[in-house]
Amino acid sequence: MREDWVVDAPIVGRDYQPPCPDQVIENVLENVLHFLTARRDRNAVSLVCKSWYRAEAYTRSELFIGNCYAVSPRRATERFRRVYSVVIKGKPRFADFSLMPVNWGAHFTPWLSALAAAYPWLEKVYLKRMSITDDDLARLSLAFPSFKELTLVCCDGFGTSGLAILASKCRQLRVLDLIEDELNDDDDDDGADWISCFPADGTCLESLSFDCIEQQINFPALESLVARSPNLKKLRLNQFVSLEQLHRLIVRASQLTHLGTGSFSPSQNLAPPPGPGGNEPDYGPAFAACKSLVCLSGFREVVPLYLPVIYPVCENLTSLNFSYANLNAQELHSVISLCHKLRTLWVLDTVRDEGLKAVGATCKDLLELRVFPIDAREDSEGFVSEVGLLAIAQGCRKLRSILYFCQRMTNAAVIAMSKNCPDLVVFRLCIMGRHRPDHVTNEPMDKGFGAIVINCKKLTRLGISGLLTDEAFAYIGKYGKLVRTLSVAFAGDSDMALKYVLQGCSNLQKLEVRDSPFGDSALFAGLQHYYNMRFFWISSCKITLQNCRQIARTLPNMVLEVFTNMPVAVQDEDEFVDTLYMYRSLAGPRNDNPSYVRIL
Amino acid sequence: MSTEERRIVVLRSSDEEIFEVDIDVASESQTIKHSIEDDDSGRVIPVPNVDGHTLAKVIEYCKKHVETPRSDDRDAQDALRAWDTEYMKIDQNTLFELILAANYLNIKGLLDLTCQTVADMIKGKSPEEIRAMFNIKNDFTPQEEEDIRKENQWAFE
Numbered sequence: 040m041r042e043d044w045v046v047d048a049p050i051v052g053r054d055y056q057p058p059c060p061d062q063v064i065e066n067v068l069e070n071v072l073h074f075l076t077a078r079r080d081r082n083a084v085s086l087v088c089k090s091w092y093r094a095e096a097y098t099r100s101e102l103f104i105g106n107c108y109a110v111s112p113r114r115a116t117e118r119f120r121r122v123y124s125v126v127i128k129g130k131p132r133f134a135d136f137s138l139m140p141v142n143w144g145a146h147f148t149p150w151l152s153a154l155a156a157a158y159p160w161l162e163k164v165y166l167k168r169m170s171i172t173d174d175d176l177a178r179l180s181l182a183f184p185s186f187k188e189l190t191l192v193c194c195d196g197f198g199t200s201g202l203a204i205l206a207s208k209c210r211q212l213r214v215l216d217l218i219e220d221e222l223n224d225d226d227d228d229d230g231a232d233w234i235s236c237f238p239a240d241g242t243c244l245e246s247l248s249f250d251c252i253e254q255q256i257n258f259p260a261l262e263s264l265v266a267r268s269p270n271l272k273k274l275r276l277n278q279f280v281s282l283e284q285l286h287r288l289i290v291r292a293s294q295l296t297h298l299g300t301g302s303f304s305p306s307q308n309l310a311p312p313p314g315p316g317g318n319e320p321d322y323g324p325a326f327a328a329c330k331s332l333v334c335l336s337g338f339r340e341v342v343p344l345y346l347p348v349i350y351p352v353c354e355n356l357t358s359l360n361f362s363y364a365n366l367n368a369q370e371l372h373s374v375i376s377l378c379h380k381l382r383t384l385w386v387l388d389t390v391r392d393e394g395l396k397a398v399g400a401t402c403k404d405l406l407e408l409r410v411f412p413i414d415a416r417e418d419s420e421g422f423v424s425e426v427g428l429l430a431i432a433q434g435c436r437k438l439r440s441i442l443y444f445c446q447r448m449t450n451a452a453v454i455a456m457s458k459n460c461p462d463l464v465v466f467r468l469c470i471m472g473r474h475r476p477d478h479v480t481n482e483p484m485d486k487g488f489g490a491i492v493i494n495c496k497k498l499t500r501l502g503i504s505g506l507l508t509d510e511a512f513a514y515i516g517k518y519g520k521l522v523r524t525l526s527v528a529f530a531g532d533s534d535m536a537l538k539y540v541l542q543g544c545s546n547l548q549k550l551e552v553r554d555s556p557f558g559d560s561a562l563f564a565g566l567q568h569y570y571n572m573r574f575f576w577i578s579s580c581k582i583t584l585q586n587c588r589q590i591a592r593t594l595p596n597m598v599l600e601v602f603t604n605m606p607v608a609v610q611d612e613d614e615f616v617d618t619l620y621m622y623r624s625l626a627g628p629r630n631d632n633p634s635y636v637r638i639l
Numbered sequence: 640m641s642t643e644e645r646r647i648v649v650l651r652s653s654d655e656e657i658f659e660v661d662i663d664v665a666s667e668s669q670t671i672k673h674s675i676e677d678d679d680s681g682r683v684i685p686v687p688n689v690d691g692h693t694l695a696k697v698i699e700y701c702k703k704h705v706e707t708p709r710s711d712d713r714d715a716q717d718a719l720r721a722w723d724t725e726y727m728k729i730d731q732n733t734l735f736e737l738i739l740a741a742n743y744l745n746i747k748g749l750l751d752l753t754c755q756t757v758a759d760m761i762k763g764k765s766p767e768e769i770r771a772m773f774n775i776k777n778d779f780t781p782q783e784e785e786d787i788r789k790e791n792q793w794a795f796e
Contacts (some may be wrong), residue, residue: 058735060773067738067754074758082791086766088778092787103795112792119788571792623793 048369065090067553072098097121102292104128105573106147107169111599111626112153121588122610123229124163124188125154132526133551134168135193138578138618140606142633146196147171149631155182162520163188163214173201173223180208182227187243190215191472199230200256204451206236213270216248228375235260237268244268248275250299250337255279266475272331278339281306286320288582293328300337303345303364306577331417334359336385342372353377360385368393375400385409388422395427399434406437407465412444417472421446425453425478432456440465448505453487457494466491467502473529473554483507489514492522499546502526512536516543523548526554559586566590568595570623578618583610587619591639598624599639600632608635648675649683656691660698667701670744676687688743693736700726700749728754731737 045579064071072094078101085095100304101124102115123410129145146168148259155162161183167297179186191197199222199609205215224230228452237244242264249256263557265271265288272295276285280301289295305319324346325330341364361371362385371386371394381402386394388410398405408431410423424447431438432452438460448470457463468488476483484505492498492515499521503511507530517521518537523546531537537557540547541564550572558581569575584601591599601609603617628638648665650658665684666672674684686694702724707719734753736758741749761769770777779787 045748057732058739060731061775062758063735063738064775067742067750067757070750070754071757071761074755075761078796080762080764082796083764083766083769085791086784086787088775089760091775105796114790128706230782238761327735496676515745625790625793 046178053145056457058623068094069098071412076101078103081201086283087179096299100124100581101126105152106622106624107150108626109573109622109624112150113586116153116157120157120209122154123161124165125150125158125161126165127169128168129169129382129548131168131551131574133553133576133578138493138553138604140602141603142170143602143629144629144634145169147175151175151178151182155179158184159183161444162186163190165190165192167527167544168194170196171201172196173198173204176201177204177208177378178203178472183209185211187211190214190216190218191220192218193220195221196223200224200416203231203236204231205239206233208285210238211243213243214246215244216246216273216275218248220251222252222254230254232257233463234264235355237264240267240345242268243270245270246273246275246297247271248299250275250301250339252277255474258284262287262291267513271295273297274621276301276337278302278337279558279622282342282345283320285324285609286322287331290325293325294331295329295601296331297334297358298329298332298337300335300339301547302340303338304340304342305345314445315373322348323351330355332356334358334360338364341366344504346370349374350377356377356381358383361390362409364464365389365413366394367391368397372397378402381405383407385411387411387532389413391422391462392424392427392430395423396430396434399430399432401543402435404437405431408435408438409442410444411442412471415444415471419471421471425449425451428452429455432459432502434435436460437462438561442467442469442502444469444471446472446475446486448468448475448487449477450481450484450490450571451477451478451480453484454490457487457490463491464497465493465500466498466505468494469502470505474506483511485514489518493516496521502523503530504528505530507536508532509536509539510621516540519544521546522598525550527552527562529554531555531557534558534564538560543566547571551578552578552580554579561584562586562590564602566593568596569621574620576620582619584609584613584616588639589618590621596622596623598623600636604638605633606633609637643698649681650682650694651685652689652691652694653687653774654746658691658695658698661702661705664698664701667705667746667748668697669747671744672721678717689740690736693733693740696729696733696737697740697744697746697749700752703747704748723752 047107068091073085075084078369081095081099085092096118097120099119100122102119102122103567104110104115104127107127107129126151128258130143145168147166149473155178160180162185171191189205199261203405256277271292274292276296276299279303282303282305285301328349329352333355335349335356338361341553343366353374354377357380359378359381365387366389368391375397379401382404384402384405386397423445428443429452432455439462449469453468485508488511498519500520501515501519509532512531522544525540525544534557538561545553547568557577564584586598587601591597599619599621601616601619603609632638646662648660648662650660654779666675671684689697702721709715719723734756738753760772
């Protein structure tokens, strides 16, 4: 065992005392903690002993706030001293469906004040469903000289003038990702020309996403920006960028890995009718030159005639977002049949069951599928059914996440998916028409969802729909032990349903319920569990104000908010509350609620 | 002295074991490197805090990392990482001795490797399990512990 450079080894033994682990680790604890980034691990470490608590608080570099109202900004910044990156989430998901009144809250401003005071070295901010103003953007630009990454998902309250300030002041900006935000000045004719505001001598930009901005941008300025951003890898354009313009951009940026194509249609003022040939550039070679492209999205006004230009990049694609692309089965097939490495696919239901069969046939490594409805109304035609779901179940055995909108479904297809795709972590089935049964057997959809919770042992997120009795909920309560997020709409017969879930799903964190016949006794069933949950949303059910007050008295650290989706005060005389949104909080009831949001 | 003659450095562990080591290998340790710079008379450099068994293991690491050229080649990087993984298949006592040695001898790569190993042991564990693993005394009162647990769960998870 000894190497040849050992010259002399003593024969005499000695007293060997093994080192004390706790003392050894104590010396290098910060170095060890450097390698622990997951917040579960960090939280566990903080509970080991006092010195570990202190070391962890000093070294946590990413601060995650799951509910902006669960803790005060002051308390968070006092505990953690060297934070470089912050994630804050505000409104619950149902806000996306216009179920919350305007100006409800989730303001970034108080957080910004605390962060600016505590972390002048802050580099990254990620906000989801928060309200951030132009003023906030301006203050952020000034407060953090090393600021590098801003990601805003489903946020509102700001506009292009805020972006202009950010672009001009944050000279080290690497990431500006605006994803499904609602900007203030969308209705104005001219917003600020923020694209022109980036540093003139070159930028550090690696990712720029603005597909949600519903306004023209200054294209020559964008062209110049791309040309002087050598590190740009991700570029997601909005629908006001035409194919010719896209072409001009990607010939200068063949190093792109992620591309949002904008409209993917020729501009309107092309003299001869659109079509390959003529005086249009040859788009094919430009795409073919993007050898690193792995993710494509956009296609906001796709002209399918031009789809062949993306064929050369299909074999390397791992992610394809066609959720804005009105394509039929054949058009999808022409692309998808080349995408053998695809792991994520978002499509519109216009591709029909036929299109999904093509997906099942080719995309053997598919991990995530989302099928969105082109027409989300309850009585819409619906272009996919159990046939498509079955095709996916048969072809994509590694599937982990599915979101599927349809109008017709059967238990058999859902059961098949539960057996073929045991790795499912997320199963969200939205049968859009209310209370629709299995359309072949006319039975409720209980058995299908039951099979999902029984067979998919890793399931953490579940969205249910269709005609469902209490039996479905009994299954979920009994088998859905890992379920953290549950979404229920137009389902169940009685309060027992909710009781099964609240008493059975021990890991339940987020529960959103709407338009179901659940009343006060159901709410009481969860008293033991509410402090373990991030939030509980229940709307258009049979909850009385009286009962809400009772719960508020019983659970002093629970914040109960009662409101409607309009800026109109809740009336005491109403039989039932429109919406109850409740969440645990260390900070007590907030004081920034508008008058029409009542806090009990 | 000529450069050729100075290629070897002699190290003596806490338990009197002698190691003849190439100067580049020994210089992976910033502590030893400074020792050599301060006094290049060629005498034996004592390493009083590290026993022979551990010092041999340290030298093994330094030798490998000096011999392996820096490369952007993916395969070469993977191979070195694989070697590091094999190297770290050691018992807990050796691990802790190695941490102490890497810290004292100021060998960044080895310190990071050993700390990463400890971090990997911590991942996914509960506070109770971590305490048991490293023999750490819980000095929180029950109330203090409960308050932190609650704050962690409600605010930061």
